[in-house]
Amino acid sequence: MKSSALAPAPLIKLRSISKTFGDRKVLDNLDLDLNDGEFVTLLGPSGCGKTTVLRMIAGFEDPDSGSITLEGGVLHDMPAHERPVNTVFQSYALFPHMNVYDNVAFGLRMEKVAKAEIHERVREALEMVQLAHLSDRRPDQLSGGQQQRVAIARAVVKRPRVLLLDEPLSALDYKLRKQMQNELKRLQRRLGITFVFVTHDQEEALSMSDRVVVMREGGIEQIGTPREVYESPNTLFVARFVGEINQLAAQIIRPLPAGRIEIQVLDKRLELSSHGREYAGGEAVQVLLRPEDMRLKLVDATEGFPARVIERNYKGMTLDTVLELDSGQQMLASEFFDEDDPDFDYRLGERVRVSWVPDWEIILPDDEA
Numbered sequence: 449m450k451s452s453a454l455a456p457a458p459l460i461k462l463r464s465i466s467k468t469f470g471d472r473k474v475l476d477n478l479d480l481d482l483n484d485g486e487f488v489t490l491l492g493p494s495g496c497g498k499t500t501v502l503r504m505i506a507g508f509e510d511p512d513s514g515s516i517t518l519e520g521g522v523l524h525d526m527p528a529h530e531r532p533v534n535t536v537f538q539s540y541a542l543f544p545h546m547n548v549y550d551n552v553a554f555g556l557r558m559e560k561v562a563k564a565e566i567h568e569r570v571r572e573a574l575e576m577v578q579l580a581h582l583s584d585r586r587p588d589q590l591s592g593g594q595q596q597r598v599a600i601a602r603a604v605v606k607r608p609r610v611l612l613l614d615e616p617l618s619a620l621d622y623k624l625r626k627q628m629q630n631e632l633k634r635l636q637r638r639l640g641i642t643f644v645f646v647t648h649d650q651e652e653a654l655s656m657s658d659r660v661v662v663m664r665e666g667g668i669e670q671i672g673t674p675r676e677v678y679e680s681p682n683t684l685f686v687a688r689f690v691g692e693i694n695q696l697a698a699q700i701i702r703p704l705p706a707g708r709i710e711i712q713v714l715d716k717r718l719e720l721s722s723h724g725r726e727y728a729g730g731e732a733v734q735v736l737l738r739p740e741d742m743r744l745k746l747v748d749a750t751e752g753f754p755a756r757v758i759e760r761n762y763k764g765m766t767l768d769t770v771l772e773l774d775s776g777q778q779m780l781a782s783e784f785f786d787e788d789d790p791d792f793d794y795r796l797g798e799r800v801r802v803s804w805v806p807d808w809e810i811i812l813p814d815d816e817a
């Protein structure tokens with residue numbers, strides 16, 4: 449999955465960053481490295497501190513304690529406008545009375561860059577976001593997606609080392625949002641600038657990022673590639689926040705040889721992989737299952753847990769089935785639509801057996817019981 453290229457060098461380092469607003473600790477001793485040229489996303493529920501991290505990198509907010517450095521030099525003392533950092537806000541904040549060209553040129557004019565150079569750089573930035581042909585339009589003559597691209601052109605024209613994007617797609621409709629996700633990702637690759645993107649949309653985070661930083665209540669819960677945080681979450685919080693997940697309370701009976709464990713799940717004793725973790729007999733755990741890893745069979749099967757179909761939602765690509773186990777617990781199974789599979793023909797109220805693709809379970813300590 450990962451290329452064998454050298455790991456990128458950290459560009460920005462945040463160390464032991466804390467911040468309190470009033471009596472509310474918003475960031476608590478946070479450490480974070482941002483690598484040169486990567487697309488990194490801060491993902492987490494509302495209020496967890498994502499925007500505050502961005503604002504500190506930008507220089508709009510000072511940490512109470514801790515340090516922010518760029519290539520070893522101190523950044524946290526530097527005024528915002530001197531930092532090689534630019535921000536694209538959700539609102540775009542374009543000047544309504546200026547055309548596209550002037551919006552993009554504005555920052556360079558303020559810096560008294562020579563006219564010919566301004567012209568060159570604005571054209572380049574507009575071509576990059578494919579808006580050169582609309583340079584005479586005012587913002588109100590553009591679609592939401594086009595306004596977004598102007599905001600990005602205006603930010604990249606200043607050639608920042610880091611571009612901060614605070615939920616820049618959240619105002620767009622679904623289709624345009626998907627399209628802009630792809631465009632932004634391609635743009636980032638082309639520019640080679642470090643993008644720090646904030647979202648609370650986990651699907652957006654997974655599809656765009658080189659690395660995802662999952663935040664929770666002012667701290668970092670896990671940092672990893674999209675696959676790592678989705679397939680190997682470190683904590684129940686990450687497992688639940690990044691994607692849909694089914695949860696079964698379970699107890700380790702005993703470790704077995706060859707990396708296996710005996711585990712009590714509902715009324716069954718199963719032998720599963722330990723997934724490389726050490727477990728002790730008696731330990732309370734949660735068995736976590738992604739909906740797309742669930743498998744349903746009609747009731748004559750013997751494997752799996754008996755359940756009843758209580759909802760079926762046709763989703764186009766998949767058929768999502770809500771099941772109620774005999775224990776009363778509900779689970780979601782998401783299967784690719786396959787009319788030719790006889791086991792696919794279950795109806796509302798029908799009894800089925802539910803299991804999952806072997807080894808695709810995630811087992812985590814039940815630290816939130």
Ligand code: ATP
Nearest residue numbers: 469470474492493494495496497498499500501648
């Ligand atoms: P969202 O996704 O809703 O934007 P977030 O993760 O970006 O959330 P922040 O905007 O960083 O969260 O805010 C974290 C917490 O700090 C929130 O409880 C917020 O109300 C509070 N907060 C942020 N800025 C200030 C401020 N200037 N004064 C007081 N409280 C603030």
